[in-house]
Amino acid sequence: MHPTIRKFDDRIEFQNPGSFIVGIDVVKTKNASFPRNPTIINLFRYVKLSESAGYGIDKMLKWEKLTKQAVDFETSILYSTITYHLPKSGQKSNTKSGMKSNTKSNTKSNAIISAIRSNPAISITEMCPITGLSRSGVQKIIIRLRQQGLIQRVGPAKGGYWEIIE
Numbered sequence: 340m341h342p343t344i345r346k347f348d349d350r351i352e353f354q355n356p357g358s359f360i361v362g363i364d365v366v367k368t369k370n371a372s373f374p375r376n377p378t379i380i381n382l383f384r385y386v387k388l389s390e391s392a393g394y395g396i397d398k399m400l401k402w403e404k405l406t407k408q409a410v411d412f413e414t415s416i417l418y419s420t421i422t423y424h425l426p427k428s429g430q431k432s433n434t435k436s437g438m439k440s441n442t443k444s445n446t447k448s449n450a451i452i453s454a455i456r457s458n459p460a461i462s463i464t465e466m467c468p469i470t471g472l473s474r475s476g477v478q479k480i481i482i483r484l485r486q487q488g489l490i491q492r493v494g495p496a497k498g499g500y501w502e503i504i505e
Contacts, residue, residue: 342378346471351423355379358414386468399423405457405469406450425471426450447472448480452503455490459500 343354383398399421402410408424426446447470454461454469466477484490493502 344382349425349427351425351468351471353379353382353421353423355419356417357419358416359412359419386465401457402469405454407453423468447476448484451477451480451484452489455501455503459502461501 341356343352345352345354400410402408402423406424406426408426409422411420411422411424413420413422426449450470451466454466458465463474463477463481466472467474470477470480472480481490485492488504491502491504493500
C-alpha cells in the first residue's frame, strides 16, 4: 500500500499505510505524532496545513472551523485515513453577503469568505484545499467577490490581509 489522496464529490480522503502510533484521541488533543511518511509530510507542508513534520493535526482540525464540516480520523493496523468533508452544494453559509448558495460557484465563494473570516491573512494558496479549486480558480472567485464589493485586500500581497465588507 502507498499513500493516496482521493477526491470525491462530498469529501477528500488522505490515506497512509499503517496505524497511528498513539490513539486517535491523543493524536487530536496533543502534539504526539510520530511521522513516518515523507510524501504525506511534504504534501501537508506544501498546502500549509503543517509547519513542522509531525505537528499538523491541529491544523487539520482547522478545517472544521473554516468550513463547519467534520474531519474524520480512522485507523487500523493496515492504514490510517483522514477525511475532510466538503460543504454540500446549496448548503447555507454563515456569511452576511446576501449571496444565494444554490450553485457550486456560490458554495466556493462562501468557503472563501468563511476562510477569510477565520484567518484574514490567509493566502490564495491556502484557500485551494479549502475550496478544492486550483490557484487560478480561487483567483477568479476572488476577482468576482472584489467586483461585487464583498471583499478587499488591505496592504501588500505579502504581509497584508483580507477584509470582508459588511
